[in-house]
Amino acid sequence: MKKCIITILLYISVYQSHAQINEKKFLPLDVLYEQKFYKSIELAIKDSDHIVYCIYLAHNGLKYLPQELFKFPLLQQLDLTDNPKLDFTKTIDALASIMYLQDLNLSLNKIKKLPTQIARNSRLRLLDLQHNELTELPPEIKKCTKLIGLRLRDNKLKSLPREIGYLKDLSLLYAEYNQITKIPPEIDTCRALTILNLSHNKIKKIPPEVFNLTKLTVLDLSDNEITEIPPEIGKLKALEKLYLGENKLEKVPDELKNLKKLQEFSIEKNKLKEDEKEKIKTLFPKAKVIL
Numbered sequence: 431m432k433k434c435i436i437t438i439l440l441y442i443s444v445y446q447s448h449a450q451i452n453e454k455k456f457l458p459l460d461v462l463y464e465q466k467f468y469k470s471i472e473l474a475i476k477d478s479d480h481i482v483y484c485i486y487l488a489h490n491g492l493k494y495l496p497q498e499l500f501k502f503p504l505l506q507q508l509d510l511t512d513n514p515k516l517d518f519t520k521t522i523d524a525l526a527s528i529m530y531l532q533d534l535n536l537s538l539n540k541i542k543k544l545p546t547q548i549a550r551n552s553r554l555r556l557l558d559l560q561h562n563e564l565t566e567l568p569p570e571i572k573k574c575t576k577l578i579g580l581r582l583r584d585n586k587l588k589s590l591p592r593e594i595g596y597l598k599d600l601s602l603l604y605a606e607y608n609q610i611t612k613i614p615p616e617i618d619t620c621r622a623l624t625i626l627n628l629s630h631n632k633i634k635k636i637p638p639e640v641f642n643l644t645k646l647t648v649l650d651l652s653d654n655e656i657t658e659i660p661p662e663i664g665k666l667k668a669l670e671k672l673y674l675g676e677n678k679l680e681k682v683p684d685e686l687k688n689l690k691k692l693q694e695f696s697i698e699k700n701k702l703k704e705d706e707k708e709k710i711k712t713l714f715p716k717a718k719v720i721l
Contacts, residue, residue: 455504455530457483459555462506462533471498483507488535492516495524507533511558514538519545526550537561537581549573560584560604572596578622583607595619606630606650615639629653629673641665652676652696664688675699675720681706687713696720 457465465483468474474482475498482502488511495516499505505528510516518536522545525531532553537560544559549570556579564585572593579602587608594600595616602625610631617623618639625648626640633654640649641662646669653676664685671694679700697710698720707721 456532456553457506459533465507467507471496474502485509488512495521500524500527502528504530506530509535510539511535512538514540519547523547523550529553532556532576534558544568544571546570552576555579557581567591567593569593575599578602580604590614590617592616598622601625603627613637613640618642621645624648624668626650636660636663638662644668647671647691649673659683659686661685667691670694672696682710686710689714692717694718694720 462483466480467484467486468477468482469486471485474485481504483504484507485499485505486509488509490513492513493515508531516539518539518541525534526547531551533556534551534554535558537558539562541559541562541564544564544567546568548568552573553576554574555576557574557577558581560581560583562585564582564587566587567590569591571591575596576599577597578599580600582605584607587605587610589610589612590605592614594614595618598619599622600620601622603623604627606627606629608631610628610633613628613633613636615637621643622645623643624645626643626646627650629650629652631654633651633656636651636656636659638660641660644665644667646666648671649666649669650673652673656674656677656679659674659679659682661683663683667688668691669689670691672689672692673696675696675698677700679697679702681702692714695710695714695717702721710719710721
């Protein structure tokens with residue numbers, strides 16, 4: 431009973447402290463990346479002359495999070511790459527108490543399932559889950575509404591959850607080298623996306639909702655199983671780089687001519703005939719075209 435009361439009081443304390451978060455203490459990401467990056471907690475503790483914003487604990491064989499980590503009230507960037515012995519359910523739950531944490535790297539950790547406790551880390555802006563063993567993302571990801579960057583490269587994902595549509599500030603989505611077969615229509619509401627990389631998957635069709643992402647500057651759908659480019663692609667007028675190589679395309683729509691800002695267009699290793707290739711060269715005489 432005593433343990434239960436202590437746990438409840440701890441959660442109340444965390445909740446109250448979160449309610450008192452001062453948004454001004456969050457560093458802009460460009461400023462955050464200019465801060466000193468401590469490669470151990472010991473070095474961070476010794477350096478009393480600086481506020482600790484960034485700690486690098488990658489490749490340490492950690493089995494649990496050091497308690498000293500929670501002594502840095504303004505910690506905003508934490509790299510836990512390649513610490514597969516960590517209990518990530520407990521780890522992610524504990525990290526929720528670091529009030530200003532906004533950049534978390536959990537790559538190379540053999541994570542098979544992202545704990546639902548990720549919902550308690552709702553202030554995250556960048557989440558790196560590359561090179562794990564994830565087969566799905568939990569619906570609770572929708573609670574991370576401040577995310578602007580999500581990296582999912584090299585997992586075992588067969589789909590993206592429809593809850594991805596709740597991430598309206600998401601600007602960068604990398605999910606290459608997975609087993610994704612469909613792009614969810616809910617991606618339509620991710621209107622802040624500027625980079626979408628779904629290369630090296632098993633996608634057969636580009637859904638119309640993708641063409642509502644009019645802020646896209648980079649779209650990479652190379653090495654999939656796409657058979658057709660819909661004419662709606664002409665709506666993506668901000669595109670600067672378009673990668674469609676290694677698919678099953680036989681022709682391209684005339685609406686590609688609307689992509690006036692295109693600088694690089696890769697469409698090699700498809701089923702294009704020579705007349706289609708000449709058409710592409712005519713459409714983009716100044717762009718770098720890879721046929």
